[in-house]
Amino acid sequence: MPHPRRILILLSIVVQGCVPASASSPTPTATPPIPTATLTPSPIPPAPETPSPTQAPIPPQPISRVFIVTFDGLRPDAIEAAEMENVKALMQSGAYTMNAQTVVPSATLPAHASLVTGTCPAKHIARWNEYVPQNGYALGVDIFDLTRAVGLRTVLVTGKEKLRQITEPGSTDFFGFVDNTDEEKDETTLENMALEQIRQGFGLMMAHFPDGDIAGHEFDWMSKQQLSAFHKKDASFGSFLKAMKNSGYYDGTLFIITADHGGHNSNHGTRLPEDMTIPWIVSGPQIVPGELQTPVYIYDTAPTVAFALGLPLQPEWDGAPVYEAFGLPVDPLRNGECPGVTP
Ligand SMILES: [Zn+2]
Known part of the structure; x- marks a missing residue:
């Protein structure tokens, strides 16, 4: 049972938005003040247990599944420049940061492995960035392992074969790779493959769009060709959202939208902010909308998924759940940076 004062704090927040608990009054006729931009994280338990006799809080909607979408090479500033309307809509309904950090090397396989x-x-140890089958798979208990262990279906659909190496074949119920670098018709296949997997249902699905990265290497980062590629993939993402709604899976789904790295000129892989800085967006049940104030790292994604699905956090994880997105307190002293990242 939470302490009665905690319940009062919770109720005051539910009823009055951002009024500090000490100043709150349960008077039903009180005019709610205009919320301010700064919201101090409060010690709210994740699930309220005792409804108030006058103002029952809405119980949190359960999170039944998680859908991760990675746009390869997506710099945060490309979202606006490429008019990625579906991504922007999820940003507006969710919690987000345009200043999340990837790993060194800022490359596709190491970043997706993290x-x-x-x-x-x-x-x-998956620091290589080509498909090298003899190297095996990224080490450690990953989020596909944990999700599958509780009987939920796991799916990975990717445009780069090397992503097979971020998790063992036995960890994914479905792994689909479509090479859309050579023929136009393959683009449809990647989307159709993902749409079919959505229809089948899942506990955890990750879809990876390679196109923006490929265009960046050919035409430069933030070139009109790259922005066009991101814009098209945003439309594909929109078709996924529509399929989720049509299949009845939209509600109860936590969406995480991010990238593996950014880029500059025609490449990436360095410690430059243009390469290291990525968007990180989470939207769905229990998420408190707004811009995240605490640092987010790409390896916080797996712990966030585990937290959302009620799966055990692994002691060896360097990442931590992005608690702030759930309106929960965060450790202000946390330094989540990988050792040696800052020169
Ligand atoms: Zn990449």
């Missing part, structure tokens, strides 16, 4: 394993490259 995303799913919750660890820095020093632990998962």
Whole structure:
């Protein structure tokens, strides 16, 4: 049972938005003040247990599944420049930061491995960035392992074969790779593959769009060709959202939208802010909308998924759940940076 004062604090927040608990009054006729931009995290328990006799809080909607979408090479400033309206809509309904950080090297395979394993490259060791089957798979208990262990279906659909190496084949119920670098018709296949997986249902699905990265290497980061590629993939993402709604899976889904790295000129992989800085967006049940104030790292993604699905956090994880997105207190002293990242 939460302490009665905690309940009072919670209720005051539910009823009056951002009024400090000490100043709150349960008078039903009180005019709610205009919320301010700064919201101090409060010690709210995740699930209110005791409804008030006068103003029952709405119980949190359960999170039944998680859908992660990675736009390869997406710099935060490309979202606006490429008019990615579906991503922007999720940003507005969710919690987000345009200043999340990826790992060193800021490259596709190491970054996606950190995303799913919750660890820095020093632990998962997948620092290579080509498909090298003899190297095996990223080490550690990853979020596909944990999700599958509780009987939920796991799906990974990707445009780069090397992402097979971020998790073992036995960790994904479905792994689909479509090479859309050579023929136009393959683009449809990647989308159709993902749409079919959505229809089948899942506990955890990750879809990876390679197109913006490919265009960046050919035409430069933030070129009109790259922005066009991101714009098209945003439309594909929109078709996924529509399929989720049509299949009855939209409600109860936590969406996480992010990237593996940014880029500059025609490349990435360095410690430059243009390469390291990525968007990180979470939207869905229990999420408190707004811009995140605390630092977010790509390897916080797996712990956030675990927290959302009620799966055990792993002691070896370098990442931590992005509690702020759920309106929960965060450790102000946390230094989540991978060792050696800052020169
Ligand atoms: Zn990449």
